[in-house]
Amino acid sequence: MTIRSLLVANRGEIAVRIIKAAKALGIRTVQVHSTADADMLAVKLADEAIDIGPPAPKKSYLNIEAVVSAAKAAGVDAVHPGYGFLSENADFADAVEAAGLTFVGPKGDAIRLLGDKVAAREVAARAGVPTVPGSAGRISNLDAARAIAERTGFPVMIKAAAGGGGRGIRIAGDMADLERHFPQASAEAQAAFGDGGLYLEKVITKARHVEVQILGDGRNFIHCFERECSLQRRRQKVWEEAPSFLLPQSVRERLCASAVALAREVGYRGAGTVEYLYDETSGEFYFIEVNTRIQVEHPVTEMITGIDLVEEMIRIAGGAPLSLVQEDVTARGHAIECRINAEDPARGFMPGPGRIETLRVPEGEGVRFDTMLYEGYSIPPFYDSLVGKLIVWAETRDACLERLKAALENLVITGIPTTVPLHLALAGDDAVRRGEFRTRFLETWLETKFAGAPGKSAEVA
Amino acid sequence: MSKIEIRSPLPGTFYRSSAPDAAPFKVDGDVVSSGDTIGLIEVMKTFQEVPAGVEGKALRFLIDNEEPVIAGQVIAEVEA
Numbered sequence: 001m002t003i004r005s006l007l008v009a010n011r012g013e014i015a016v017r018i019i020k021a022a023k024a025l026g027i028r029t030v031q032v033h034s035t036a037d038a039d040m041l042a043v044k045l046a047d048e049a050i051d052i053g054p055p056a057p058k059k060s061y062l063n064i065e066a067v068v069s070a071a072k073a074a075g076v077d078a079v080h081p082g083y084g085f086l087s088e089n090a091d092f093a094d095a096v097e098a099a100g101l102t103f104v105g106p107k108g109d110a111i112r113l114l115g116d117k118v119a120a121r122e123v124a125a126r127a128g129v130p131t132v133p134g135s136a137g138r139i140s141n142l143d144a145a146r147a148i149a150e151r152t153g154f155p156v157m158i159k160a161a162a163g164g165g166g167r168g169i170r171i172a173g174d175m176a177d178l179e180r181h182f183p184q185a186s187a188e189a190q191a192a193f194g195d196g197g198l199y200l201e202k203v204i205t206k207a208r209h210v211e212v213q214i215l216g217d218g219r220n221f222i223h224c225f226e227r228e229c230s231l232q233r234r235r236q237k238v239w240e241e242a243p244s245f246l247l248p249q250s251v252r253e254r255l256c257a258s259a260v261a262l263a264r265e266v267g268y269r270g271a272g273t274v275e276y277l278y279d280e281t282s283g284e285f286y287f288i289e290v291n292t293r294i295q296v297e298h299p300v301t302e303m304i305t306g307i308d309l310v311e312e313m314i315r316i317a318g319g320a321p322l323s324l325v326q327e328d329v330t331a332r333g334h335a336i337e338c339r340i341n342a343e344d345p346a347r348g349f350m351p352g353p354g355r356i357e358t359l360r361v362p363e364g365e366g367v368r369f370d371t372m373l374y375e376g377y378s379i380p381p382f383y384d385s386l387v388g389k390l391i392v393w394a395e396t397r398d399a400c401l402e403r404l405k406a407a408l409e410n411l412v413i414t415g416i417p418t419t420v421p422l423h424l425a426l427a428g429d430d431a432v433r434r435g436e437f438r439t440r441f442l443e444t445w446l447e448t449k450f451a452g453a454p455g456k457s458a459e460v461a
Numbered sequence: 462m463s464k465i466e467i468r469s470p471l472p473g474t475f476y477r478s479s480a481p482d483a484a485p486f487k488v489d490g491d492v493v494s495s496g497d498t499i500g501l502i503e504v505m506k507t508f509q510e511v512p513a514g515v516e517g518k519a520l521r522f523l524i525d526n527e528e529p530v531i532a533g534q535v536i537a538e539v540e541a
Contacts, residue, residue, distance in 0.1 A: 036529070055529045056474060342505065351505035353472055381472040382529065385505040 003027055003078045003102060003318040007071045008042060010082030011061060013372045013388060014294070015042035018080050021310035030074040032067060034060035036380040041372040048074060055382040061085045064092050068099050078102035078317055084384070087293040088115055104317040105270045106292050113266065114290040124287040127265035129258040132277070132286045134201035142182050145200060149178050152202040158182060160189035161197035171203060204286060206438050207277040209237075210244050212259035213301045213309070215324075216268035217316050222326045223256040224301050224309070231426070231442045233349070238419075238442060239426060240337045242300035245397050246435045248283070255285050260326075262290065271298075271313040277439075296339070296389070299370060303335035303393040333366075334397040336404055338426075340371075341385040344417035345450070353381040357415035362407040366393035366400075369411070379416060387418070397435075401427055425450055465515045467537045469530045473504035475511075477526040487513075491520045493539055500536065517541050 005028040008015045019029045019042055031046035036055035043049040050070040053060035060066065062085055071079050079096045081087035081104065094108035105111070114120050121131050133152040138161050139145050149156050149172070158170045158181055170185050172178040182198070190196035209232065213224040228244035229237045243252070259274040273295050275288040298309045312323065343349040355378045361369045371388030373379075379387060392407050394400035405427045408420055426432050429449065431441070469475065477485040477500050487499045493513040499520070500511045517539025524536045 056527060351507055353505060381504045382474060383505065 001077065001102070001319055003314060005030065005074070005076040005078070006104070006314065007032065007067075007074060007076040007079045008046065008082065009061070009067045009071075009079050010085055010087070011037055011040060011042065011372075011383060012386065013370050014082040014296070015040070016045060016372050017370055018082060018310055019045045021308060021314060022080075024308070025311055025314060027314070028076075030070075030076050032061075032070050034382070036382055039377065041374055041377070050074060055380065057085065057383070064089070064095050067092070068095050068101075071096065071101055072099055076101065078104055078314070080104040080314065081293065083293050083296055088291070090115065102317050104313055106268060106272070110266055110268065111292045114292055117289065120290055121287070123265055124262055127258070127261040129262050129274075129287045130285060132201050132204060132288075135199045138197045138199055142179065145178060145182050145198070146175065148200050149175065152200070154178075155203040155205070157201045157203055158185045159199055159201060160185070160193055160195070161199055162189065162193035162195040204277045204279050206281060207279055208244065208437075209275065209439050210247065210255065210278045210285065211273050211275040211295075212256050213295075213298070214259050214263045214268065214272045214274060215309070215312060215316070215322060216263045216270065216272070217320070217322045218267050218269040220322045220325070221260050221263040221268060222322060222324060222329060223260050224305050224307055224329055225331045226252060226255060227297055227300055229297060230437050230439050231432075232439055233442050233446070237297060238339055239423065240297035240300055240339075241397075242304045242335050243331055244278070245334060246280070247278070251278075251283055251285065258285075258287075262287075270316055271309050296386070297337050299368060299389060299391040300335040300337045303366075303368070303391055304331045304333055305329055306332075333393055333395045334400040335391060335393040336400055337389050337391045338404070338408070338423040339386055339419070340388040340390060340411070340413070340423075341419045342379055342387050342416045343385050343419055345419050345422040347417075349419075350417070351381075351385045352417040353379045353385075354416040355379075356413065358412055360410070360412035362390075362410035364407075366403055367407050368392075373413065387413070387416070390423070398433070401433060422450065463541045464538045465517055465541050466535045467499060467511075467513055467515060467539065469502060469511065469524075469532060469534050469536050471502045471504050471509060472532045473502040473509075473530060475524050475526070475528055475530045475536060476501040476503065476508075477522070485526075487520055487522075489521050492518045493520055502530065511536065513539070515539060 006022045007030045008018050022029045029046040030048045031042045032052045052066040086092040090108040090112040093103040096103040135148050155173045170181045186196040208230045212226045228241045231239040273291040276285045278285045368391040392404040394403050408424045497513045498510045501508045519540045522537045
């Protein structure tokens, strides 16, 4: 069934992006919004808007019943969840389908399976995708731990099976460390979680975060090459690139093929991302997780492949087969995305919601700005701080960095603090130019290079 | 007996406690000194403490837990 009308169950720049894709496909759009978002750009662009509740996300954008009721009331064919909010909520996908509507994404069962870290690791192993070396499951005693650590090498993480969110983790640098920490870790886990079960995982030092864009229609599965997302602050991506330009071609081929194998293993349907850690010293990559939605950083892939991922996922949800075969997907040039947040990098990234006084957007070949901003718009304080994504493409990475600098200098947003000065500093940094960054690079760089940099100012742009 | 207002320094969502299952920082009737935290404001997914900023007694909250506030809005008042 072709989708003729679509409800956008999200807000901000991604809601705008989805509406533009839907309009390009001739689809009627319905935008839901909280009472704090009645004047957001997506509401103005949509054919219809529906108020679904108070500002707090759990009372509006995370309220499954409110969103599904709005979709039924509006008589739409399908619901696009965007990213964040309910996008990877299997119960939401089920509720949408139970209401007789199409969920733009995989089935609830696939979301559930891939959202469970242990289950996803098993799926990856079945598909022949390398996972971080470690114990297959729980380990019963120190002898078993010794045997595993001898196989994986050090350092290793001793993790509590019942832990999570960084709790219950100890790092052992050598065998003596392991022998000392293991009994303590077990006792601690027992005390903290009522379960002394432990497992081991090798620590991948000097890792890059590399991810592969996949598309599937349930029968055919392709990749759209990889993205490099190592520049992160507090586990949030700040700057993304495509391709990962230092990746050897042979590794790229194996990496992308492994993502396709994983998609095939679960009969994947929609757009998704397979995330990996890449250890450039050994040339090995390891599966981390699958994201079963469109990613914030999808535009860098679109810029190098020319594929409109959002349009493609809507077509797939409507029952169409993939419009491309693998041989049709070619990558050209280099693209970089800078996440522009309403935060002040000179004041510890303090968020600063407020009213946009001036907005001047750079234009020109290879420059794209995905945003929900307009002059006079007041950014509400209730949601995340992303206000736009500056995406720049050029034939080579060096040319891309030059074009990016010019674009950042020509991006003028006044009325709120933004992270533009951070991106200007990164675009001009030698280590960034050489691509010498890993997942922990940015936090150290912020302390040593950025915080001490003279003349840093929120007034740069 | 004069009343002193405690205003929100930021726009966002007001929380009375540090976590959903934690006890509130302060309850109605409490005595506060200026360094005491009376709540948190969540602004763009980050949390900022709200200090009382004043000394007083018979604290009275005017904003419920998890309610939106604008910058400068009166959150609570105390008697000097």
